[in-house]
Amino acid sequence: MLRLRSSTSPEWVELALRNMDEILIDHAHCEKKAASMAINLLFRYPEYLQLMRPLSELAREELRHFEQVLTILDGRGIQFRRQKPSTYAGRLVQNARNNEPERMLDIMLCACLIEARSCERMTILASELRSNEPELARFYRGLLACEARHHQIYVDLLDTIYPKNDVRERLEELSELEARVIAVPDAFPRFHS
Ligand SMILES: [Fe+2]
Numbered sequence: 001m002l003r004l005r006s007s008t009s010p011e012w013v014e015l016a017l018r019n020m021d022e023i024l025i026d027h028a029h030c031e032k033k034a035a036s037m038a039i040n041l042l043f044r045y046p047e048y049l050q051l052m053r054p055l056s057e058l059a060r061e062e063l064r065h066f067e068q069v070l071t072i073l074d075g076r077g078i079q080f081r082r083q084k085p086s087t088y089a090g091r092l093v094q095n096a097r098n099n100e101p102e103r104m105l106d107i108m109l110c111a112c113l114i115e116a117r118s119c120e121r122m123t124i125l126a127s128e129l130r131s132n133e134p135e136l137a138r139f140y141r142g143l144l145a146c147e148a149r150h151h152q153i154y155v156d157l158l159d160t161i162y163p164k165n166d167v168r169e170r171l172e173e174l175s176e177l178e179a180r181v182i183a184v185p186d187a188f189p190r191f192h193s
């Protein structure tokens with residue numbers, strides 16, 4: 001369903017569970033970045049009217065998630081702060097072609113794959129945290145349904161602009177690349193490390 005070509009390694013799960021504070025701070029940054037990605041698309045492609053409302057709604061939802069994670073940080077006495085970001089999204093987006101209309105297709109498919117990977121990792125965290133951190137597990141269970149929907153929104157929007165086959169073909173290629181990108185971990189614990 002998520003169109004991912006690889007599963008998260010047990011090493012990441014172990015690292016994340018040992019560093020939940022850092023993961024939660026990064027998670028807050030990720031929600032903010034997801035909102036920013038949708039807003040950037042609103043600025044870059046105003047001629048595609050069909051993108052405006054769904055992406056605006058998506059950005060608002062991501063900002064609400066950002067606020068929810070801030071509340072969780074507060075509740076755990078963790079201060080939100082600047083953090084060295086994971087290199088994952090940057091390395092993935094580097095594969096986007098430079099010329100239009102290919103660029104819009106690639107950027108939106110990268111956004112789709114990032115949402116899918118977030119959803120996959122939230123599913124893992126929801127299940128791993130169930131016994132020791134039931135509240136946090138519940139929070140992740142609530143979010144992952146949204147992230148699965150976000151991943152689908154990008155594909156559905158692209159289907160209104162490009163031939164469906166072109167979207168599927170490029171999605172296949174970029175999922176392969178995403179699997180290679182996520183397989184090279186950062187040296188520090190992050191949501192997408
Ligand atoms: Fe989100």
Ligand SMILES: [Fe+2]
Nearest residue numbers: 034115147150
């Ligand atoms: Fe999302």
